[in-house]
Amino acid sequence: MRKYLEVTLGVLTAIGGFVDIGDLVANAEVGARFRWNLAWVVVVGVVGIVLFAEMSGRVATLTERGTFDLVRERLGPRFALGNLLASFFVTFLTLVAEVAGIALALELATSVNHLLLLPTCGVLVWIVIWKVKFDSMERVFGLLGLALVVFAVAAWRLGPDWSAVLHQATHPGVPDGEGTPTYWYYAIALFGAAMTPYEVFFFSSGAVEEGWDRTDLMVNRANVLVGFPLGGALSLAIMTCAAVVFAPRGITVDHLSQVALPVAATLGRLGLVVVLIGFFAATFGAALETGLSSGYTVAQYFGWPWGKRYRPVDAARFHAVILVAILLAVAVGLTTVDPIKVTEYSIVFSAVALPLTYFPILVVANDPQYMGDRVNSRLTNALASVYLVVIVVAATAAIPLMIATKAGM
Amino acid sequence: MDRPKPPTGREVDACLELLDRQLVDSGGDQAGKVDDLELTELEDGSFVVTAILSGPGALGPRLGGRLGMAVAALFERLHPDTDADPARIPFGSVKDLGSHITLSRSRDHLDVNRMEHWVRDRVIARIPGAGDAPE
Numbered sequence: 013m014r015k016y017l018e019v020t021l022g023v024l025t026a027i028g029g030f031v032d033i034g035d036l037v038a039n040a041e042v043g044a045r046f047r048w049n050l051a052w053v054v055v056v057g058v059v060g061i062v063l064f065a066e067m068s069g070r071v072a073t074l075t076e077r078g079t080f081d082l083v084r085e086r087l088g089p090r091f092a093l094g095n096l097l098a099s100f101f102v103t104f105l106t107l108v109a110e111v112a113g114i115a116l117a118l119e120l121a122t123s124v125n126h127l128l129l130l131p132t133c134g135v136l137v138w139i140v141i142w143k144v145k146f147d148s149m150e151r152v153f154g155l156l157g158l159a160l161v162v163f164a165v166a167a168w169r170l171g172p173d174w175s176a177v178l179h180q181a182t183h184p185g186v187p188d189g190e191g192t193p194t195y196w197y198y199a200i201a202l203f204g205a206a207m208t209p210y211e212v213f214f215f216s217s218g219a220v221e222e223g224w225d226r227t228d229l230m231v232n233r234a235n236v237l238v239g240f241p242l243g244g245a246l247s248l249a250i251m252t253c254a255a256v257v258f259a260p261r262g263i264t265v266d267h268l269s270q271v272a273l274p275v276a277a278t279l280g281r282l283g284l285v286v287v288l289i290g291f292f293a294a295t296f297g298a299a300l301e302t303g304l305s306s307g308y309t310v311a312q313y314f315g316w317p318w319g320k321r322y323r324p325v326d327a328a329r330f331h332a333v334i335l336v337a338i339l340l341a342v343a344v345g346l347t348t349v350d351p352i353k354v355t356e357y358s359i360v361f362s363a364v365a366l367p368l369t370y371f372p373i374l375v376v377a378n379d380p381q382y383m384g385d386r387v388n389s390r391l392t393n394a395l396a397s398v399y400l401v402v403i404v405v406a407a408t409a410a411i412p413l414m415i416a417t418k419a420g421m
Numbered sequence: 422m423d424r425p426k427p428p429t430g431r432e433v434d435a436c437l438e439l440l441d442r443q444l445v446d447s448g449g450d451q452a453g454k455v456d457d458l459e460l461t462e463l464e465d466g467s468f469v470v471t472a473i474l475s476g477p478g479a480l481g482p483r484l485g486g487r488l489g490m491a492v493a494a495l496f497e498r499l500h501p502d503t504d505a506d507p508a509r510i511p512f513g514s515v516k517d518l519g520s521h522i523t524l525s526r527s528r529d530h531l532d533v534n535r536m537e538h539w540v541r542d543r544v545i546a547r548i549p550g551a552g553d554a555p556e
Contacts, residue, residue: 077520084441084454089441089456090485142550143556145556311451317450320555324548328537328545329536332545
C-alpha cells in the first residue's frame with residue numbers, strides 16, 4: 013500500500029495544474045464550445061510538464077535544490093528577480109482564485125453565500141500549511157481529488173460515439189461560429205494551464221520536503237508518469253462531459269455549478285456528492301500548492317530556510333510570506349472578484365515566467381557538477397528544446413491574442 | 422591589513438561556481454545566498470576571494486538600478502549600526518563547494534540571519550504552535 017501512496021505528490025501537483033478552479037470551468041467551457049477540437053493541446057501539455065517536472069524533481073532529488081534556487085543561480089539576481097515577481101504574481105492570483113474556489117465548492121454543497129465562507133476557507137488553508145505534515149497533506153488531498161474520476165465514469169455512461177470522438181480529436185479544426193484567434197487563445201490557455209510554473213516549484217520543493225535521495229529517482233519518475241497523465245485524463249473527461257451535454261444545446265459554461273451538471277444528470281445524487289467532494293479537494297489542494305509555492309519561490313530566491321519539514325520558528329520568513337499571501341488572497345477574494353476570470357488573466361503573467369523558469373531547469377539538468385552521471389539523455393534534451401521553442405512562441409502570442417479576442421469572448 | 426599568501430587550494434570560476442549559490446550551515450540548514458564576494462589583492466596583483474557577502478546589503482548593489490539602490494538603502498535604514506556593512510562570512514568558514522556552499526559554522530552565529538530572527542521573535546513565535554513540528 014505504501015508503495016502506491018508514494019505517487020501522491022505527483023497527483024496533487026497535477027490537480028493544481030489541470031483541474032484547479034479556473035481549469036475546471038475552462039475545460040468544460042472548451043468542451044462546450046470546441047468539443048474535442050482542442051483535446052490535442054492537453055496531450056501536448058501533459059508531455060511538456062512530464063518532461064520538465066521530471067527534470068526539476070531529479071535535480072531536487074540529487075542536490076536538494078528547489079527550482080527557484082536554480083533560477084537564481086543560473087539567471088543571476090536581476091533576471092531571476094523579474095521571474096520572481098512574475099511567478100509570484102501568477103501564483104498569488106491563482107491562490108486568490110483557489111481560496112474563492114473552495115468557498116464556491118462549499119456554496120454548492122451548503123447554499124451559504126461563498127463570500128461568507130471565504131475567510132474561513134483562508135484560515136483552513138493556513139492551518140493545514142501551519143500544522144499538517146507534508147506527506148499527510150499530500151496524501152489526503154491527492155487521494156480525495158481522485159473523486160473527480162467520477163467525470164470519467166459519467167463520460168463513459170453518457171456514451172458518445174467514441175470513434176467519432178477520436179476522429180475529431182485527431183483531425184482538429186476550428187468549429188463553425190468560432191474565430192481562429194479564439195481557437196488559438198484557448199489552445200494557449202490550456203497549454204499554459206498544463207505547464208503553469210508553480211507546478212515545478214511545488215513538485216521540486218516537495219521532493220526535498222519528502223527527503224528523496226539517489227535511491228528515489230524511480231519514485232520521482234513514477235510520480236510524474238502517474239500524476240500528470242492522470243491530471244490530463246481528468247481534464248479530458250470534464251471536456252467530454254461538456255461536449256456531449258452542452259455543445260449540442262449551444263449552452264456556454266461560465267460557472268462551477270454548470271461543470272457538475274453532466275455528472276448529476278447521468279449519475280444522480282450520489283454522483284453529485286462525489287463531484288462536490290472532488291471540487292472541494294481539488295480547489296483546496298490547489299490552494300495548498302499555490303500557498304506553499306509563494307513561500308518556496310521567495311525563500312529560494314533569497315536563500316532563506318524553507319519548508320514544512322522545519323518547525324515554523326525555524327523557517328520564520330518562509331511562513332511569514334505564506335501568511336501574508338493568504339491574508340491578501342482573502343482580502344482580494346472579498347472584493348467579489350470573479351475567481352475564474354482571475355485565473356484567465358494570470359496566464360498573461362505566466363507568459364513571462366514560463367521560459368525564465370524552464371530554461372534554467374534544462375541547463376542544470378545537463379550540468380554534471382549537479383547531476384553526476386544522471387544528466388539528461390539526448391532524447392530528453394531534444395524534446396525539451398522543442399518545448400522551449402513552443403513555450404516562447406505561446407508566451408509571445410498570449411497577450412496579443414488575449415487583447416484581440418477580448419479574452420476568448 | 423596583511424596581504425594573504427597566494428592560494429594553494431583549487432581554482433574555481435567565482436561567477437559560475439560561487440555567486441548566487443545557496444549557503445548551507447554546519448547543521449545542514451539553509452543560511453542565505455552568496456549575494457556577493459569580497460576580493461583581496463595579492464602581492465602579485467592577482468585577487469583571491471576572502472569572504473562571502475550575503476543578505477540585502479550585498480544583494481542591493483548587485484541588482485543595480487533604482488531598485489538595487491532602494492534595497493541597499495532599506496538595509497542601511499533597518500540595520501542597528503549607523504554605518505552598516507553587508508553581512509560577511511570569512512572564506513575560511515567554507516567547508517565545501519558543490520551544488521551548494523557548505524559552511525563549517527552554525528547559521529545562528531552568522532550575521533546574515535538578523536532579519537530571520539527578527540521575524541521569528543516578533544511575528545512567527547507569537548502564533549500558537551510555532552514551536553511544534555508539523556504532525
